[in-house]
Amino acid sequence: MHLLSIVGIGADGPRGLSADTQALIAQSPVIAGSAEQLRWWPGRSGRIEMGADLAAFFAQLEQALTEAPVVLVATGDPLYFGIGRLVLERFGREQVRFMPHLSSVQLACSRAKLPWQEAAVVSAHGRSLEKLGEALRPLPELVAVLTDPVNTPARIARFVLDLAPVTPYRLWVCARLGAEDEQVECLGCEQACERDFGEPNVVLLERAPARTPASLPAVGIFDDHFVTFSDKPGLMTKYEVRVLAIAYLQLERGQVCWDIGSGTGSVAIEMARLIGGGSVYAIEKTEAGCLLIEANCARLGVCNVRVRRARAPEVLAELPAPDRIFLGGGGRQLVAILEACTAGLRPGGILVASFAGLEQLVSAQAYLLKQGWSVQYTHLQIARSASLASGSRLVPLNPVFLLRSTRPL
Incomplete structure (x- = not known):
């Protein structure tokens, strides 16, 4: 069986890849990925498109690997809340290699200029927001949330408001990172509840600093x-x-x-x-x-x-x-x-x-x-x-x- 190369790609497509990675894709007899990823190589022969049925997709990959090497294109860092874990479970470590791109969380924190070595990361992609509630309980300085069309920034903002944490959070919405129409906004949770944002996006919840009051009451400082x-x-x-x-x-x-x-x-x-x-x-x-x-x-x-x-x-x-x-x-x-x-x-x-x-x-x-x-x-x-x-x-x-x-x- 031949080698399966999993290549991470950003919203800027092939131009964000190194020359060596672009050459690997060009020389590979077979390229696989979602329709969103494969659109960067229109008319390319030897394509395997990933649909909702992952078992069928992996079966196609396995068949193709018996004949030639395959490049699987995935979003960002495939081993960071991506398809990498499932690929390893199916094909094993010896059969694959990874060439990651920057992860969406890494890009988002870079755009917001927020150190993220101690950030809590929660995936709400196809999941409930229960894990987000658990992550916010100790009031961390930064929480990164991977969203989906259901768990949108507006829904996440409403969820945070419902939790009513002792310390308020402000919300960064980083949409279509790396693309020409990239958008990065910082706003309060109340504002985000009423907004729609571009997709895909990542949400950063940053613990707000203590407010400096313009005036103080005689007693009862918030x-x-x-x-x-x-x-x-x-x-x-x-x-x-x-x-x-x-x-x-x-x-x-x-x-x-x-x-x-x-x-x-x-x-x-x-x-x-x-x-x-x-x-x-x-x-x-x-x-x-x-x-x-x-x-x-x-x-x-x-x-x-x-x-x-x-x-x-x-x-x-x-x-x-x-x-x-x-x-x-x-x-x-x-x-x-x-x-x-x-x-x-x-x-x-x-x-x-x-x-x-x-x-x-x-x-x-x-x-x-x-x-x-x-x-x-x-x-x-x-x-x-x-x-x-x-x-x-x-x-x-x-x-x-x-x-x-x-x-x-």
Whole structure:
């Protein structure tokens, strides 16, 4: 049996191929491919056209290979969501060789000027969008989507809007890459829902950077105004929880506050903007977190947050006595942290803590009640609206417990 050469080709046809590859095709007794690919060689004898019946097509290839070498022309990189896998399964590695063209994802990222070494790639070609939902769950910086006439850019944009991710995405549509009528557009998902685009196309979903607000409210800064962790962009005290926590703290001007486990600094910044000439000490154990807090303070115009890179509770004894404390979690050191908080908080001061787990809430409540402090807590189960094709639905956030405790006078 003779050799089967699988040649990748772009929308620019043979002119995008090397001289050696063009010569290989010209000298091959048989050329195979889809009608879309074979149109570049009109009138060529020895053609095998690929239709919907792949089994019949492969049978024709197998018969032709008994007599002469064959060139199979395919789109882009045949081994990248292409026909290459099926060819290997049918003919084996020893019988084939690959001469790839640039893949559509590689071309799209090049046109959009987006590094793609860490991009998630999802094929929606002839498939559901379930895999896209899974890929978007960790909020990656870039997702490339291979489309088809059903899963169009408009449908993908609507799907993303329905998911309502914590961090918004903007959408690049790269149509007919390499062709003379190539089109590359960047637009919001809302705009893309109402548009038609040239085919074939590739969609790039790029995580949008944090918005720089023209103005800020007195309290309740939206989540997307904060710079967040690149690998965990949803890891922050969400807007609705933050607003209620600030209300529970009953802040006053000139106070000293602690934010323990500050993360992105969202709570610390909200506190700092309400206490005027007071100070907020943001305690964060990671260098990345400290840099984020400083960046968010700078972009939101807050100058009275003092960032301390340290693990609680060790650093707490070194800080000025607080009037208010916000505690985000506490982990295994929860009781030790609460001991430092109860020792440091001024009489009449308020502690508010946020917990994801019931066990942490129970431990904190038991400890504070034992100290003679008043304790109240609230269970927050919040859902945000998201658009559907007709109407809307609710997308739940993770449930949270907010505990509020006051030190006796």
